[in-house]
Amino acid sequence: MTFEKKRASVKxxxxxxSMPDIVFMLLMFFMVVTTLREYTILVQFKLPEAKALEKIxxxxxIQYIWVGKSGxxxxxxxxxxxxxxxxxxxxxxxxxxNVIVSLRIDKDADMGEVTDIQQELRKASALRINYSANxxxx
Amino acid sequence: MALMKRKGxxxxxxxxxxxxxxxxxxxxxxxxxxxxxxxxxxxxTLPDYIPPDQIKNVKVDKDRMxxxxxxxxxxxxxxxxxxxxxQIKNTLEPRIESxxxxxxxxxxIISVKTDRKTNYNIYIQALDQIKQxxxxxxxxxSERTYGKKFNDLNPDNQNVVKEDKIPIIISLAEPESVQK
Numbered sequence: 001m002t003f004e005k006k007r008a009s010v011k012x013x014x015x016x017x018s019m020p021d022i023v024f025m026l027l028m029f030f031m032v033v034t035t036l037r038e039y040t041i042l043v044q045f046k047l048p049e050a051k052a053l054e055k056i057x058x059x060x061x062i063q064y065i066w067v068g069k070s071g072x073x074x075x076x077x078x079x080x081x082x083x084x085x086x087x088x089x090x091x092x093x094x095x096x097x098n099v100i101v102s103l104r105i106d107k108d109a110d111m112g113e114v115t116d117i118q119q120e121l122r123k124a125s126a127l128r129i130n131y132s133a134n135x136x137x138x
Numbered sequence: 139m140a141l142m143k144r145k146g147x148x149x150x151x152x153x154x155x156x157x158x159x160x161x162x163x164x165x166x167x168x169x170x171x172x173x174x175x176x177x178x179x180x181x182x183t184l185p186d187y188i189p190p191d192q193i194k195n196v197k198v199d200k201d202r203m204x205x206x207x208x209x210x211x212x213x214x215x216x217x218x219x220x221x222x223x224x225q226i227k228n229t230l231e232p233r234i235e236s237x238x239x240x241x242x243x244x245x246x247i248i249s250v251k252t253d254r255k256t257n258y259n260i261y262i263q264a265l266d267q268i269k270q271x272x273x274x275x276x277x278x279x280s281e282r283t284y285g286k287k288f289n290d291l292n293p294d295n296q297n298v299v300k301e302d303k304i305p306i307i308i309s310l311a312e313p314e315s316v317q318k
Contacts, residue, residue: 016158019158020154020157020158020161023158023161023162023165024161026165027161027164027165027168030165030168030169030172031168033172034168034171034172048258048259048262048263050179050180050262050263050265050266050269051266051270052180052266052269052270052272052273053178053179053180054178054179054180054181055176055177055178056176056177056178056179056181059177062177100181102177102179103179105258106258107257107258107259107262108257108258108259109257109258110254110255110256110257110258111252111253111254111255111256111257111258111261112254112255114258114261115252115254115312118184118310119187119312121184122184122185122186122187123187125186125187127183127184127185127186128181128183128184129181129182129183129184130177130179130180130181130182131179131180131182131262131265132177132178132179133178133179133180133262133266134178135178
């Protein structure tokens with residue numbers, strides 16, 4: 001009697017011809033979903049934390065304003081003066097009527113500065129704002 | 139003499155064995171560079187701009203107003219009484235609740251006023267408390283009336299709760315310019 005290992009007579013390899021297709025599909029998904037970082041942030045800031053947060057659904061409507069620790073204001077890719085906020089936002093609002101202004105303000109900023117910016121926004125009638133904040137405890 | 143050119147039979151196939159590797163490499167790149175972070179924050183709508191000479195002061199019933207004042211040290215006054223920052227939510231909740239069934243022009247108005255020197259973080263905490271109070275009342279109301287949390291309601295009911303029953307009215311008073 002010979003001891004021979006019994007082997008299944010079924011082929012054992014996984015068909016890999018369609019693997020590139022699957023991978024490409026995943027690739028497409030991630031390519032579409034990816035938004036590469038658009039701005040270089042020039043100011044230092046740390047967002048405040050809060051609990052009652054809302055999500056901004058539509059990313060394309062967002063215009064960011066950064067306010068750093070030192071009180072510098074950044075819009076798009078450059079540091080701007082307070083007096084420049086209104087014309088810039090007005091132009092933006094004309095291009096995008098229901099723009100949401102996301103205020104990314106350092107948590108140690110003064111309210112005076114915030115109010116000044118809000119006044120400029122009101123003059124430019126960009127009235128939908130969002131105080132950017134992180135979820136508390138995360 | 140044969141004029142026929144002899145062609146060697148070369149294989150005309152593109153090697154596809156490494157295609158998967160290439161695709162994986164690209165995939166990895168996009169996986170790593172993807173940021174699926176959603177912007178979160180506290181939403182608010184600013185009032186329209188009115189030139190200073192056209193401002194009209196409208197008298198509002200004392201009962202409708204909840205005036206929150208925050209000074210530069212972060213002390214909070216609610217209707218003239220000092221309260222801790224983290225009590226704002228609990229204090230406001232019953233007041234919002236008592237006005238659910240009143241018509242729209244009788245709902246609670248929360249006015250937030252700060253000093254120019256007030257810390258932004260404290261202001262956000264106060265706003266957060268106010269929003270939490272509203273969200274809580276909305277949730278409770280939805281559960282009483284529809285048996286579901288506010289976020290699980292269908293859009294129609296959500297609108298009823300959001301617009302007719304418990305609208306969020308926050309008025310931002312300008313800091314006093316004297317204190318510049």
